[in-house]
Amino acid sequence: MKSSFTRSHLRRFLAYYKPYRRLFAVDLLLIVISSAAFLLFPLVSGYLTGEVLSSFDEGTQRRLLLCGAILLALILVRTACNVCYGFLGHCMGAKMERDMRRELFAHYERQSFAFHSRRSAGSLMTVLSNDLTSMTELFHHGPEDLLAFLIKFPGAFFILLSINVPLTLLVFLLLPPLTWAALRADKAFEKAALENRADLTEMNGQVEDVLSGIRTVKAFGCEDRELERFTRRNNRYTDSKCRFYRLESLFYDTAQSYPQFLTMIVVFFGALFLGNGTLDVPVLVTFLLYVGSLSEPITLLLNFMRLYEEGKAGFLRFSEMMDVQPEITQSSSPVTLPDGPKSVEFDDVSFRYDEAAEDVLRHVSFTVPAGQTAAFVGASGIGKTTVCSLIARFYDATDGSVRIGGTDVRELSFESLRRTVGIVQQEVCLFNGTIRDNIRYGSPDASDEEVERAAACADLHDFILSLPQGYDTLVGTKGVRLSGGQRQRVSIARLFLRSPDILLLDEATSALDYESEAAVQRSLERLMEGRTAILVAHRLSTVQHADRIYVLSEGGIVESGSHEELLRQNGAYAALCRLNQL
Structure with a gap:
C-alpha cells in the first residue's frame, strides 16, 4: 500500500467536512476564542503582579477586584468554549464517520464477486471499523489541535518578544532540536502504524475464517491448532503495537519535559538579567507564566502528530479500498425488460x-x-x-x-x-x-x-x-x-x-x-x-x-x-x- 498522502487524498479528506461546514466553522471559532483567553490570562496576571501589587494606593483594591474579575471571566469563557467545541467536535466526527461507513458499505455492495473473492471479510471489516475509528479522531481533534497550536504558540512567541527580546530568542533557539526530532519520529510512527494495521487485518481475517467455519474446526478437533495460529498472529499484532507505543513514549514523554527545560533556562538567565538590572521581577513573572503555558500548545502539536499518523494510515487504507472501481457496472442507458417468460x-x-x-x-x-x-x-x-x-x-x-x-x-x-x-x-x-x-x-x-x-x-x-x-x-x-x-x-x-x-x-x-x-x-x-x-x-x-x-x-x-x-x-x-x- 502506498503511504504517501497526496493532494487527491487531501481533497477527499476535506470533502467529508462539507456537509458540516457550519458546525465546523462554529467549532473553529470556539477554539479561536478559547485560545485568545489562554493568551490573555498571563498578560492580566503579569499586569496584576507588576502594576497593581507593586504599589498600594486608593485605587489598588478596585484594580485588584477588576483584574480578579477579568481572570475569572477568562477562565469561564475558556471552560465554556472547551466544553462546547469538545461536544460539537465529537458529534461532527461521529457523523462524518457514519457518512464514510455508509459510503464504504455501499461500495462493498457494488463490488463484483471477484473483488470479494480476493479479499477476506476480516480485512474488509478492519477498514470499516478500526480504520474509520482512527479517522474519526483525526477528523475531530486534528483541526482543533492544529488550529489551537497555530494560535497559541506564535501568539506566545510574539508576546514574549514584546516582554523581553533576548530571553525570547534564547528560548526559541532551542526549538530546532525538537523540530528535527519530530520529523524523524513522524517517519517512524508512519511505518509502525502501517505495520500494526496490516497485523490487525491478518488477525481479523483468521477470526472471521474460524468463526464462520466453527463446525469444521470442531468436527476435526482443530481448536488447539487454530488457537495456536491465532496466538501467533495476536502476539505479532501486540508486538507491532508495542513498537508503536515505545516510539510514542520515547518521543512524547521526552517532548513533554521540554517546557520544564525552557523554564529552567528562563529562571537561570532571568536571574542573571535581574542581577545586571536589565529585567525586573514582574516582567520575569509574566515571562515565566508564558513559558510555562507553552507546554499546552506543544502537547497539542504532539497529539496532532499522533492522530495524524494513525488517521493517515486508516485513511490511506480507506482510500485504497474506495479507489477500487466495480468491475460490473450498469450501462449508461440501461434497458428494462417487460414481464413474462424470456429466452x-x-x-x-x-x-x-x-x-x-x-x-x-x-x-x-x-x-x-x-x-x-x-x-x-x-x-x-x-x-x-x-x-x-x-x-x-x-x-x-x-x-x-x-x-x-x-x-x-x-x-x-x-x-x-x-x-x-x-x-x-x-x-x-x-x-x-x-x-x-x-x-x-x-x-x-x-x-x-x-x-x-x-x-x-x-x-x-x-x-x-x-x-x-x-x-x-x-x-x-x-x-x-x-x-x-x-x-x-x-x-x-x-x-x-x-x-x-x-x-x-x-x-x-x-x-x-x-x-x-x-x-x-x-x-x-x-x-x-x-x-x-x-x-x-x-x-x-x-x-x-x-x-x-x-x-x-x-x-x-x-x-x-x-x-x-x-x-x-x-x-x-x-x-x-x-x-x-x-
Whole structure:
C-alpha cells in the first residue's frame, strides 16, 4: 500500500467536512476564542503582579477586584468554549464517520464477486471499523489541535518578544532540536502504524475464517491448532503495537519535559538579567507564566502528530479500498425488460476468472427458449456454475455475449436483471432473523398473507406452524436452527414471493438426503411451471425431465439433447449415467 498522502487524498479528506461546514466553522471559532483567553490570562496576571501589587494606593483594591474579575471571566469563557467545541467536535466526527461507513458499505455492495473473492471479510471489516475509528479522531481533534497550536504558540512567541527580546530568542533557539526530532519520529510512527494495521487485518481475517467455519474446526478437533495460529498472529499484532507505543513514549514523554527545560533556562538567565538590572521581577513573572503555558500548545502539536499518523494510515487504507472501481457496472442507458417468460442465449461465450487463468468456458453457444428448462451436466469444476453466474451477471463474459430476451445482460438495468433472474443455490444464505423476514428478503413490501402463501407453495407452511413461534421463529446465524432441506425450502419460498421469469437452480438438491430432496424437488417443479429454468445438477432425477440437456467438458459443449436422445447417442452423457455420476 502506498503511504504517501497526496493532494487527491487531501481533497477527499476535506470533502467529508462539507456537509458540516457550519458546525465546523462554529467549532473553529470556539477554539479561536478559547485560545485568545489562554493568551490573555498571563498578560492580566503579569499586569496584576507588576502594576497593581507593586504599589498600594486608593485605587489598588478596585484594580485588584477588576483584574480578579477579568481572570475569572477568562477562565469561564475558556471552560465554556472547551466544553462546547469538545461536544460539537465529537458529534461532527461521529457523523462524518457514519457518512464514510455508509459510503464504504455501499461500495462493498457494488463490488463484483471477484473483488470479494480476493479479499477476506476480516480485512474488509478492519477498514470499516478500526480504520474509520482512527479517522474519526483525526477528523475531530486534528483541526482543533492544529488550529489551537497555530494560535497559541506564535501568539506566545510574539508576546514574549514584546516582554523581553533576548530571553525570547534564547528560548526559541532551542526549538530546532525538537523540530528535527519530530520529523524523524513522524517517519517512524508512519511505518509502525502501517505495520500494526496490516497485523490487525491478518488477525481479523483468521477470526472471521474460524468463526464462520466453527463446525469444521470442531468436527476435526482443530481448536488447539487454530488457537495456536491465532496466538501467533495476536502476539505479532501486540508486538507491532508495542513498537508503536515505545516510539510514542520515547518521543512524547521526552517532548513533554521540554517546557520544564525552557523554564529552567528562563529562571537561570532571568536571574542573571535581574542581577545586571536589565529585567525586573514582574516582567520575569509574566515571562515565566508564558513559558510555562507553552507546554499546552506543544502537547497539542504532539497529539496532532499522533492522530495524524494513525488517521493517515486508516485513511490511506480507506482510500485504497474506495479507489477500487466495480468491475460490473450498469450501462449508461440501461434497458428494462417487460414481464413474462424470456429466452436465455449464450453466443460464443468464453470466460476466465482473471487474466492469468485459463478459460473456464470456451466458445459456448446455446439457446434456451422462453418457458423451457435446460440442464447442464459434466464433471466438477467444468464450468456449470459459471454458466449460472454469467446469466445473473455476477461476472461478465470475457468474450461473446449473454442475452436474456434478446438483450445483452450488460445492457440491462441491475433492478430489471435482479427482478428477472432468481437463484437457488446449494449453499443457502439465511440471515439471523425470523423465518418470516428471511422469506420476505428481496420482497420487503410483501404482506404476511403473501409470505404464508409462498411458504405453502414451497411445502414449508405446515412445518412453520408446528413451531412454537411459527413464522416469528429465529433461524440463527446462517439458519443453523433449520435443517438443510428446510433452509432450501425457505430460499424457494423467497422465489415464489419474488416470482422471477428465469430460474437458476445450481445444485439445489445435491446436499440433501433423498427424503428432503423429494420435498424440495416438488417445490421446485411448482416453481418452474411456466418459467425459463437453468438446472445444474449431478443427479439423474433432477435433469432427466429437462427439455434439453447440455454436457460440458473442457472443450465446451460436447453433447446436447433430451435425456432419451443422449442415451441413444451412447456418448458422454450415457457414460456419466453408467458411472453413476448422474
